[in-house]
Amino acid sequence: MKMQEHEDEQKRLEDEIYAWAKEYAEEHGWSLNYIEKQLKAVIRGLARNYIRHGERYCPCRIRSGDPDTDREIICPCIYHDEEIATQGHCHCNLFFDDKFFEELMKREKIPVPDHPIIENNHVDGNGNRD
Ligand code: SF4
Structure with missing residues (x-):
């Protein structure tokens, strides 16, 4: 695959995975990570693994x-439900329990956004909005 095609494919997959993750989180009453930098890193990694x-x-x-063993860690992995219930978020910090996240933001003194991250409501790694 040529470099440009590879980049286009990566971008297309990132958009697709972001849309899926957002819907999946909403269906379960969770949120995606509000911090754009962290959210993007996980989504980029998921897309990269899909390509590779x-x-x-x-x-x-x-x-x-081993594909049979590794099936357990295809996102959403078999661990995420329990991790969110017990730790407030999945191991990768993709899915969050809202209450846990608000408490974390307060503790870290980061302003809590009104809504989970969406294209027009970005919060960067320092909690600043665009
Ligand atoms: S830890 Fe989170 S991002 Fe990683 S596979 Fe599980 S649900 Fe997906």
Whole structure:
């Protein structure tokens, strides 16, 4: 694949994964990470794994190389429900329990945005809006 085609494909997948993740979070009453820098890094990693390995493997976990075993870490991985219930977020910080996130933002003294991150309501890694 040529460089430009590769970049276009990566971008297309990132948009697709972002749309999927947003809908999935909403269906479950969760939010995506409000911090744009972190959110983008996870989505970029998921798209990259899809291009390289053919599945949306978790970018924060190590693949064994065995497709049967690694099925467990295709996003949404088998761990995320329990992680969100017990820690307030999944291992990669993609999906968050709203209450946990608000408390975290208060503790870190980062302004809590009104809404989860959306294209016109960006919050950067320091909690600043556009
Ligand atoms: S921890 Fe699980 S749910 Fe979160 S990004 Fe990784 S695979 Fe997806």
